[in-house]
Amino acid sequence: MPDTMKTAAIRRAVKADAAEIQRMVVELAVYEREAPERVLLTEADLLRDAFGPKPACEILIAERDDGRALGFTLFCPNYSTWEGRPGIHIEELYVRDEARGTGLGRRLMAEVAAVAAVRGCPRVDLNVLHWNPAKQFYERIGLYQLDQWQHYRLEGAALAALAEEAGSKR
Numbered sequence: 001m002p003d004t005m006k007t008a009a010i011r012r013a014v015k016a017d018a019a020e021i022q023r024m025v026v027e028l029a030v031y032e033r034e035a036p037e038r039v040l041l042t043e044a045d046l047l048r049d050a051f052g053p054k055p056a057c058e059i060l061i062a063e064r065d066d067g068r069a070l071g072f073t074l075f076c077p078n079y080s081t082w083e084g085r086p087g088i089h090i091e092e093l094y095v096r097d098e099a100r101g102t103g104l105g106r107r108l109m110a111e112v113a114a115v116a117a118v119r120g121c122p123r124v125d126l127n128v129l130h131w132n133p134a135k136q137f138y139e140r141i142g143l144y145q146l147d148q149w150q151h152y153r154l155e156g157a158a159l160a161a162l163a164e165e166a167g168s169k170r
Helices: 015-031 043-051 104-119 136-139 156-166
Strands: 011-012 058-063 069-080 086-094 124-126
Touching: 011 104, 015 043, 015 058, 015 069, 015 086, 043 058, 069 104, 086 104, 104 124, 104 136, 124 156
Parallel strands: 086 124
Antiparallel strands: 011 058, 058 069, 069 086
């Protein structure tokens, strides 16, 4: 492992990181075999939603001593009615090619676990593409697949149509 990976700093992202985080999200889309133009996220979106007055998410960024970003994780709260406690959902965990296999992903996950522990969150959740080799990484650090659950999504025209049924003007 290069020495720069051992000394990489992990810190809370700040507004000045928004453009670089957006670039890494595009890189992540390519890694996930998606067209980069599918990423609609803008720097302005991040400034509003991660660094605005009511943040919807939090971001940790990993960087070399020279300031080059090596990866990030974006997470937000969720809630377990069974536990009666808030938890954390990791929306993204991304490590650039040059830093994969160096332990940086584990360090980012450890930082999120520390946030969860300080906040009294009983669990951390994330979704992984079925083909992603990172599944083995997640399993090595103690995550496990919930075979009995399937991920569902409502979006686009179907979301709009169902919202219409509510009949209220929110």
